[in-house]
Amino acid sequence: MKKEIYPTEVLDVTIDRLDEKGRGVVSYVHAPDKGSNGKHLKIIMNNVVPGDKVRVTVDNAKGRKTAVIEYDELLSPGPSRISEVNITVNEAGGTPLQFMKYEDQLKLKQELVQGYLVEKGFDVEKVQLIIGMENPYRYRNKMELTFGSDGALGMHRQGNFREIIDMEDSMLAPEEMVQVKHAVSQWQKDHALSGYDKDSKEGLLRNLMMRKSFATEELMVVIFATERAEDLPEVAADLTNRLSGQFENLASLIWVLNRNVADSTQSEEEMVLFGRDYIYDQLKGFNYRIWHDTFFQANPVQAEKLVDLALDYAEVDASMRTLDLFCGVGTFSLPMAARSKELAGIEIVESSIQSARRNAVDNGLDNTYFMVSDARSGLKTLKEEWGQPDLLLLDPPRSGAGGKVMRSIGRFGTEKIVYVSCNPKSLAEDLVWLRDFGYELQVVQPVDQFPHTMHVECVVLITRNI
Numbered sequence: 001m002k003k004e005i006y007p008t009e010v011l012d013v014t015i016d017r018l019d020e021k022g023r024g025v026v027s028y029v030h031a032p033d034k035g036s037n038g039k040h041l042k043i044i045m046n047n048v049v050p051g052d053k054v055r056v057t058v059d060n061a062k063g064r065k066t067a068v069i070e071y072d073e074l075l076s077p078g079p080s081r082i083s084e085v086n087i088t089v090n091e092a093g094g095t096p097l098q099f100m101k102y103e104d105q106l107k108l109k110q111e112l113v114q115g116y117l118v119e120k121g122f123d124v125e126k127v128q129l130i131i132g133m134e135n136p137y138r139y140r141n142k143m144e145l146t147f148g149s150d151g152a153l154g155m156h157r158q159g160n161f162r163e164i165i166d167m168e169d170s171m172l173a174p175e176e177m178v179q180v181k182h183a184v185s186q187w188q189k190d191h192a193l194s195g196y197d198k199d200s201k202e203g204l205l206r207n208l209m210m211r212k213s214f215a216t217e218e219l220m221v222v223i224f225a226t227e228r229a230e231d232l233p234e235v236a237a238d239l240t241n242r243l244s245g246q247f248e249n250l251a252s253l254i255w256v257l258n259r260n261v262a263d264s265t266q267s268e269e270e271m272v273l274f275g276r277d278y279i280y281d282q283l284k285g286f287n288y289r290i291w292h293d294t295f296f297q298a299n300p301v302q303a304e305k306l307v308d309l310a311l312d313y314a315e316v317d318a319s320m321r322t323l324d325l326f327c328g329v330g331t332f333s334l335p336m337a338a339r340s341k342e343l344a345g346i347e348i349v350e351s352s353i354q355s356a357r358r359n360a361v362d363n364g365l366d367n368t369y370f371m372v373s374d375a376r377s378g379l380k381t382l383k384e385e386w387g388q389p390d391l392l393l394l395d396p397p398r399s400g401a402g403g404k405v406m407r408s409i410g411r412f413g414t415e416k417i418v419y420v421s422c423n424p425k426s427l428a429e430d431l432v433w434l435r436d437f438g439y440e441l442q443v444v445q446p447v448d449q450f451p452h453t454m455h456v457e458c459v460v461l462i463t464r465n466i
């Protein structure tokens with residue numbers, strides 16, 4: 001039987017709350033029809049704040065339970081909506097809180113962290129007041145843009161990998177990166193270079209990556225393309241001249257060949273057009289070499305606060321052996337090693353461990369032991385090869401460490417554990433595992449690492465009660 005299609009309705013609704021993706025949610029109840037109870041409709045939309053009154057058009061309104069749509073018109077703003085006069089709107093998405101006053105974003109994240117911890121039976125009093133940014137704009141040290149087949153260069157609209165929104169300006173990128181973007185767009189236009197078309201799989205230019213160290217000011221520009229730079233010598237030379245002429249701090253210009261259909265920033269071959277294949281960056285006074293594919297904390301201002309907090313909680317001294325689990329290129333390892341007798345780092349990505357080893361040498365540290373391994377088996381091997389640490393720090397990916405790793409950590413039995421988390425939900429789940437080993441949560445410090453998004457980091461101190 002064919003399902004009945006109901007009429008399209010235009011509704012004026014008020015946003016009740018935000019969901020975990022930062023989208024506005026309205027729980028709408030249709031007026032009762034022919035004596036029946038009203039039907040419930042959940043309406044979900046981007047770019048709103050609680051209390052906003054908006055007009056929406058919903059197809060088949062009484063025939064569906066959920067509608068994910070865009071609003072037609074903002075009728076009246078909610079109390080936490082900012083005035084839109086002074087901000088560069090990010091049309092592409094990925095910044096669902098961009099229209100919310102910054103103090104209200106912080107409040108929301110504070111409640112999010114508290115909510116997940118309380119749900120798992122932890123004391124809300126342990127959660128400190130979130131540390132925000134003085135200036136929550138242009139905080140990223142790395143941006144990745146995509147060339148569209150229509151000549152645009154920017155980010156794809158959220159949920160739509162084909163539509164590229166040309167980046168005129170950005171609320172997240174430092175001004176210099178915006179200037180690089182415009183210089184690259186002009187170069188593309190002057191040489192009539194095509195952007196890669198995901199459907200026909202044709203076109204030259206795929207991605208533009210920019211990295212800028214806030215500490216050293218060194219700039220890296222990377223072009224991902226489907227042909228080699230040596231096959232386009234005039235085009236590549238002109239790009240080099242333009243960028244090195246305009247940006248004195250250009251330290252690395254790289255052309256990456258990538259003909260892989262699925263993965264747009266994979267690298268088959270690399271050619272350095274200018275400078276080196278890495279830039280120097282610094283965090284808390286430690287030097288790091290950053291290649292184009294190195295994972296490095298994307299908000300350096302807040303990352304320094306994370307490192308400070310972790311070191312404060314750890315209270316490491318020169319008699320201690322310390323372990324950094326999920327260590328990456330050594331953001332927490334190096335400052336900890338500088339205060340410890342010895343430090344071990346475990347990380348699954350081989351190139352990150354190579355970087356961590358080189359970073360240790362570059363910073364004059366000779367008391368580090370870095371191991372490429374999955375966290376769980378790494379913990380086992382470490383005990384045999386290196387021994388027992390006095391302090392354990394972990395900084396797992398968003399999914400958290402998981403029960404097996406947390407139980408292994410519990411069995412290690414260090415007096416203190418410092419947990420750096422980028423996801424309060426998996427943090428709360430992971431902490432539960434430590435209860436059985438006599439650990440107690442001491443303090444949770446939320447830090448706003450990514451303003452305008454729903455992400456929130458926490459630095460947590462856990463101690464053993466025995």
Ligand SMILES: C[S@@+](CC[C@H](N)C(=O)[O-])C[C@H]1O[C@@H](n2cnc3c(N)ncnc32)[C@H](O)[C@@H]1O
Pocket residue numbers: 295296297326327328329330331332346347348349352373374375376395396397398422
């Ligand atoms: C949130 S990052 C932290 C990196 C580092 N602490 C930093 O601040 O740069 C998490 C790290 O865990 C690594 N990782 C992911 N799964 C892993 C696993 N099963 N075992 C070990 N490391 C893993 C990732 O490669 C990544 O470097």
